[in-house]
Amino acid sequence: MGTQKLCVGIAGLGRMGKRHAINFHELTSRANVVAASTPDNNEREWAAENLQGVQIFDDYDEMLEKADLEAVVVASVTAVHAEQALKAIKKGLHVLCEKPLSIDVEVAQSVVSAYEESLKIYPQQKVMCAFSRRFDASYREAHERVEKGEFGSAVFFRSQTADLHDSSGFFVEYAKTSGGIFVDCSIHDIDLMLWFLGENRTIKSLQAVGVCAVHPGLEASNDRDNAIATVEFEGGKIAALYCSRMMAAGQEDTSEIICEKGSVRVNMQVRKNHVEFHDSQGARRELPQHYYERFREAFITEAYEFTACCLDNTPPPISLQSSVKAVCIGQALQRSVISGEKIYFDGRAIKN
Amino acid sequence: MGTQKLCVGIAGLGRMGKRHAINFHELTSRANVVAASTPDNNEREWAAENLQGVQIFDDYDEMLEKADLEAVVVASVTAVHAEQALKAIKKGLHVLCEKPLSIDVEVAQSVVSAYEESLKIYPQQKVMCAFSRRFDASYREAHERVEKGEFGSAVFFRSQTADLHDSSGFFVEYAKTSGGIFVDCSIHDIDLMLWFLGENRTIKSLQAVGVCAVHPGLEASNDRDNAIATVEFEGGKIAALYCSRMMAAGQEDTSEIICEKGSVRVNMQVRKNHVEFHDSQGARRELPQHYYERFREAFITEAYEFTACCLDNTPPPISLQSSVKAVCIGQALQRSVISGEKIYFDGRAIKN
Amino acid sequence: MGTQKLCVGIAGLGRMGKRHAINFHELTSRANVVAASTPDNNEREWAAENLQGVQIFDDYDEMLEKADLEAVVVASVTAVHAEQALKAIKKGLHVLCEKPLSIDVEVAQSVVSAYEESLKIYPQQKVMCAFSRRFDASYREAHERVEKGEFGSAVFFRSQTADLHDSSGFFVEYAKTSGGIFVDCSIHDIDLMLWFLGENRTIKSLQAVGVCAVHPGLEASNDRDNAIATVEFEGGKIAALYCSRMMAAGQEDTSEIICEKGSVRVNMQVRKNHVEFHDSQGARRELPQHYYERFREAFITEAYEFTACCLDNTPPPISLQSSVKAVCIGQALQRSVISGEKIYFDGRAIKN
Amino acid sequence: MGTQKLCVGIAGLGRMGKRHAINFHELTSRANVVAASTPDNNEREWAAENLQGVQIFDDYDEMLEKADLEAVVVASVTAVHAEQALKAIKKGLHVLCEKPLSIDVEVAQSVVSAYEESLKIYPQQKVMCAFSRRFDASYREAHERVEKGEFGSAVFFRSQTADLHDSSGFFVEYAKTSGGIFVDCSIHDIDLMLWFLGENRTIKSLQAVGVCAVHPGLEASNDRDNAIATVEFEGGKIAALYCSRMMAAGQEDTSEIICEKGSVRVNMQVRKNHVEFHDSQGARRELPQHYYERFREAFITEAYEFTACCLDNTPPPISLQSSVKAVCIGQALQRSVISGEKIYFDGRAIKN
Missing domain, CATH: 3.30.360.10 (Dihydrodipicolinate Reductase; domain 2)
Structure with missing residues (x-):
């Protein structure tokens, strides 16, 4: 096991986003949360207090562009899950996306397709839907x-x-x-x-x-x-x-x-x-x-294992295709x- | 509560029949098992040993004819439930019939109809399907x-x-x-x-x-x-x-x-x-x-309550129509x- | 198993006496409650209503003398357990005595001694303390x-x-x-x-x-x-x-x-x-x-098994000496x- | 809540010491394990692999002298609990000591006395026995x-x-x-x-x-x-x-x-x-x-709360005197x- 830590960005700091942020930031020893993004003022204030040393963005795209990320946790509202996941995939980032990928099967399937394409360029990339149970x-x-x-x-x-x-x-x-x-x-x-x-x-x-x-x-x-x-x-x-x-x-x-x-x-x-x-x-x-x-x-274990599969280049614990199914x-x-x-x-x- | 005991005949002494016989005979203080019928030799032998003072018949019709019954418990094979219940109903006897009345809805419904007719003649008659639970x-x-x-x-x-x-x-x-x-x-x-x-x-x-x-x-x-x-x-x-x-x-x-x-x-x-x-x-x-x-x-309680509704002329605990449904x-x-x-x-x- | 039923008298019809009376009378097929005694008017009224065909006495000694008993269930107040048990033992009756035999060890031991003596005359006599559990x-x-x-x-x-x-x-x-x-x-x-x-x-x-x-x-x-x-x-x-x-x-x-x-x-x-x-x-x-x-x-089983050991001359399920201990x-x-x-x-x- | 982290040394890396080390090192966001000591070679090897960035000593006294510590977790064999706790107390360090303080009441009481003395010099010092339950x-x-x-x-x-x-x-x-x-x-x-x-x-x-x-x-x-x-x-x-x-x-x-x-x-x-x-x-x-x-x-919570009471100068969750009792x-x-x-x-x- 190497000493390197996974640099993680959190997209969305609502109820689940806050939890993912804390779990990756404080309880996952192999990960560093380096950035987080949310359009919501209150959530950014929460971040300022609770995520010390983390760069806070009000825009997801800006975070992707400016922060030095290896992985993104998509914990925004369901409506933008797929869109945000797709953008991160295209940049070769690892993605842990909250469930469901989308409420639309075609959109969900498009994430899988994009991931399959991306793997040709970034063969070590990991994309996984967060089925915590x-x-x-x-x-x-x-x-x-x-x-x-x-x-x-x-x-x-x-x-x-x-x-x-x-x-x-x-x-x-x-x-x-x-x-x-x-x-x-x-x-x-x-x-x-x-x-x-x-x-x-x-x-x-x-x-x-x-x-x-x-x-x-x-x-x-x-x-x-x-x-x-x-x-x-x-x-x-x-x-x-x-x-x-x-x-x-x-x-x-x-x-x-x-x-x-x-x-x-x-x-x-x-x-x-x-x-x-x-x-x-x-x-x-x-x-x-x-x-x-x-x-x-289970969420803490999920954070730990997602981090591990990214760092160690092992298969993601859950197949993305099954999440579309x-x-x-x-x-x-x-x-x-x-x-x-x-x-x-x-x-x-x-x-x- | 009167001192009179309900005179019961048991039709069929298979697994369930034996249990009903013992429950009515030994554990239901307001009932007397006076007769039992079964075409099976072994079952009749069992009865001779275990149902003291009870008249044993090899034929159901003969029991109906010769025994001095007020009520019948039909615990035979499912195929004859309806037929035996119908015969007892026509004689004005109370009937506790094992479930299901029949595996055929029309046949089951015919028992209800016969009971409804019979009630005009024997308004105190009770007919009930044995849903023990x-x-x-x-x-x-x-x-x-x-x-x-x-x-x-x-x-x-x-x-x-x-x-x-x-x-x-x-x-x-x-x-x-x-x-x-x-x-x-x-x-x-x-x-x-x-x-x-x-x-x-x-x-x-x-x-x-x-x-x-x-x-x-x-x-x-x-x-x-x-x-x-x-x-x-x-x-x-x-x-x-x-x-x-x-x-x-x-x-x-x-x-x-x-x-x-x-x-x-x-x-x-x-x-x-x-x-x-x-x-x-x-x-x-x-x-x-x-x-x-x-x-x-539950079976002992069923025996007790069926006996009570017959002796006290109270409504049967379960409606016969719902058993057809x-x-x-x-x-x-x-x-x-x-x-x-x-x-x-x-x-x-x-x-x- | 013979067809003979054990003729039982119940001493005391308080809370426990009533239960023993009903259990022996209605739920123990091999026993007949033939008599009960209690000095209490209300209890005798209860008996008149609930123990049909049972002779009711206001005096225990009279019951012992006049009723045709084979066994006595002592369910009186604790203070007279030993005394009533002793009287029954001396008459050669089987005794099921509510616990404790006595709150005094010597008195309790005296019941055991009396029973041991009595066994020389009535070798089939059964005396047992009712430890229901x-x-x-x-x-x-x-x-x-x-x-x-x-x-x-x-x-x-x-x-x-x-x-x-x-x-x-x-x-x-x-x-x-x-x-x-x-x-x-x-x-x-x-x-x-x-x-x-x-x-x-x-x-x-x-x-x-x-x-x-x-x-x-x-x-x-x-x-x-x-x-x-x-x-x-x-x-x-x-x-x-x-x-x-x-x-x-x-x-x-x-x-x-x-x-x-x-x-x-x-x-x-x-x-x-x-x-x-x-x-x-x-x-x-x-x-x-x-x-x-x-x-x-457990009380129903106790009634059943006490009855059985009396009728079948098998050892009582509980040793009387252990009850004194x-x-x-x-x-x-x-x-x-x-x-x-x-x-x-x-x-x-x-x-x- | 400040951004400062508590600098912790772990004394002993046996079964419990390893657990404390991991809990403070990886799962307690407000603590840094900066040093650990153990006389055991295998344990030091384990530390080299699992406690990255932590200074490892084979001698407790040396650790106290050389490492830049604010707190010590005493997880050594019971026989040296009190001795090691006393040394740390005298240096004004916070101490979390595994139970029991000592198997000898007088020795245990001497730790309390030393702590009481020490508080006069270091009024914010925290000493606590680790009753995890x-x-x-x-x-x-x-x-x-x-x-x-x-x-x-x-x-x-x-x-x-x-x-x-x-x-x-x-x-x-x-x-x-x-x-x-x-x-x-x-x-x-x-x-x-x-x-x-x-x-x-x-x-x-x-x-x-x-x-x-x-x-x-x-x-x-x-x-x-x-x-x-x-x-x-x-x-x-x-x-x-x-x-x-x-x-x-x-x-x-x-x-x-x-x-x-x-x-x-x-x-x-x-x-x-x-x-x-x-x-x-x-x-x-x-x-x-x-x-x-x-x-x-419970151990993770203990690490978290001990750290918090040291950093925030709040009373230790468990009174040291009760641990002697x-x-x-x-x-x-x-x-x-x-x-x-x-x-x-x-x-x-x-x-x-």
Whole structure:
């Protein structure tokens, strides 16, 4: 392992951008955050206080031009993920791009194409979509044990992303640009589904049904606040997904992989920590209140491993093509939940 | 409460028949088992030893004719459930019929019609299908708390019936007459779904996908060993079902009712008893190995409450019509899992 | 198995007496409750309504004299346990006596002596103290697995009986005659300790400390509402006990047997049933509110097995001598918790 | 918060020293590890590879003399903890000293005295003993909730430190200098006991019993491999401790604080991560295999907070005097477990 540190720029300092900045800046010993960009005044003020020694830009392009970067973390709003990623790719920079690459499959695919072209010039370049759950110690152990064949072949994958209820109207506003609950929320479960059942496995059919139970305003954006989907793969594998914006107790992101000779459950007894209270209400544990509370460690590992693959020229932990496939499936499910139609692929479309 | 005891006849002394016989004979203080019938020699021998003072018949019709019965428990093979129930109904006897009434909706509906006719003559007659899970203390508490509105309106119902893997070939043989995994296995989940989401609620659509993962022989009977379904109801409610014949650890029958302000989970930490082992494998609890190991108490309660409704002339705990609706849904799911088609109801068909 | 039923009389129809009466009367197919006695008017009224066909006496001696009994269940107040047991023993009746035999070791021992004498005349007579937890399916499985040596030799036994807080003053009143928290409450844990570590194992030392945290009135009766004890056995085995009258969530009776190669935990995730609630408080399960709610099944099994040992002339499931030893240990702990002294046995006293 | 970083030297690079070095070097953004010392060649080689830019010494005194230090982390063998801490204190350096300060109470107290003297010269100096469990998020939440009085006054504190069985003979060798299981292993539980029940609370009595169940060789060092203790405090509070070197499944460090109106349980469902396996053995989770696997995060927090108190001149998170009290209690328990005597304090000795 060399002594060189990876020079990183952070694009966007919103909720996730701040976290990436801190993680790369303070907790990733092999990386140096040298620059950050955001059009937002408050975010730049935050950076001035919290990212000492880091050059702050109000413009992404200017950062790319002036800062001495080897890698960029794209943590801006979803709408510019692809555009910013493409610009960095063209400059030969390593890119860690927040999920989803885009809510549009073609745009997402264009990032892959650009990366493939770029690799001819910069063969050591790494571009990766930030599917944080793949870096969670529990999901990793589950995947490793299933891959080893400890429980036989995987047959049924069940997963959910279920957010704490937010009565502020945030989700309704957010739905206008999020691409829909299957693209925004279930994208993690879709990514895990591909990881556990096979990224190259052909999909035969999928369908979804959903409702607006607590956020009727979502209808206007063709979105739902609770939805369930089934996906049927070639080779005798099936999956069921649930997504929700209505949880009362906290973030409940759970997965189950049922194999021929056993099953593996991740997060099914979701808990904030190791404390249990016994009082007049019974025995009680608390839950994480949001995604980051549960998966903070995974983000730190992600920062560490992305840095390592750049510095050591090893393959990125997640294939970029599979991230496009995840968007493609998310979009198809979103179409299905709105149209009510089951979608058959006949070996076309969502294949590789 | 009177001192009179209900005189009961048991039809069929197979696995379930034996259990019903013992439960009514020994553990239901207000009932007397006075007769039992079975065409099987071994079963009659068992009865001679275990059902003291009970008249044993090799023919159901003869039992109906000669024994002094007030009620019949139909626990024969599924194929004769409806026929035996109909005969008892016509004689004005109370009937507790094992599920399903029939694997054919029309036949099942004919039992309801016969009962409705018979009520004109025997207004105190009780006929009920034995959906044992409704008598389980945990399911009951869940239902009561949801009904009270403690967690707001129910939005999503998820449930599964998952049997221990049996490598003997039993399931393949059994599938020839079982009506399929959704009629045989998921019928409990369907019944619970109706109980929790509303027995009169109209279904908009349903669909299922499934595989033969460990019992390829099921293909020949148009059956599957793992399958998942989604059901969409009018009024903003959705459901997901999973059924399996492949569990490694034991019987895993779990349900989850996700409401607007909270959720209720039944059996999600399924366990045989209150013991946990810590050894070199980690911390471990064992699971019930079959349905009866988990639900024995529910069957005893069922016997007790069926007896009580007969003696006290109170309404049966489960409406017979809803049991037909369960068969109807099970059949539709079975059609869908085979054809691959999503089925839309447009307000027709599965309504009442 | 013969067809004969055991003719049982119930002495005392208080809280526990009623339960024994119902269990023997309605749920024990091989027993007939033919008589019951209680000096209490209300209890006799209850019996008239609930124990049909049973002869009711207001005097125990009269019941012994006039009723046609084979066995007696002594469920009266603790003060008369021994006296009533002795009378029944002298008549050659089988006796199931509620715990403790007596709060006085000599009195308790006198019952054993009387039984030993009586056996010379009635060699098939059964006398047993009702330690219900030994009949609980979970404790039994734990014991069986430990006995089999599955986890190596048992080293440390930890157990507690912890009652729901009762603000009515009941415990203070009750303490005047209960013999103290170690004789009344921990007696179950002491019995289990002997069962798991060896009924004949010599005790080297024991000591206890305790407090009156929520029931200061207990001081006057030389009692405590929370206390902890350690017991040291010959042969390298130790035990720790906790007893409490102050639990907020419910009855928390737990045990742990730590062996050389593993440990067995009983009831450590104590729960009322299989339901879990998720709401704004987190994820929550409820606890049994009292001893009987958790151990009802064990009492039914106890009734069944006591009946069986009487009818089939098999050894009683629990040795009467060990029940005296339990009282002896309980008394010593109660002395220690009050005096503050550690008690050493030097191979004397608590031996057999 | 200033931009200045704390210059830290690490004394000792054994198992714990390596961890402290990495945590301060890579994961504590406000600290710089500038030097490390160890007499061990292999450890210095490890440092050369893993602590880039850090000056490595083979002699502690030399490090103190030559390196430009503001703080020292003492992670050497227990025997030199006090000596090394004293030297650093005299130089006015901040000190984070691994537990225990010493296995001898007088020596431990001499560190406190030296620190008190030194404060007159260096009023901003911080000296703290590294009781890592106080930095664990779960223990912290438990403490905060109890301190707030959410469950009323604490009455009973129960805690254990139980190590995975090690058949290599390590514990026997280690016992020769460890001070005994109560000083080495239970010292954490004792520290937590003081934290939860009151650091200034007077102890009335304590006693312990123990056995050599799997490591008979411990007898020779007057040590035990399983032991239980009770401690009685003034003011109506009691505690029970268990320590073990014999766990089959992993590290089982659990605590329970039972208060008047509720209880808080930490780690009682000890688990390595969020994964559960269901297979033919039942439902199973794995346990952490050693202390650091469970408490790594706490060590990182400890490094962060020790650094912060030095840089920001805030009080150290743990009082040094309480760490001496912990040693004092540990020693008394060790005496008791060997002598078999209960120790009474009559308001003397273990008071402050």
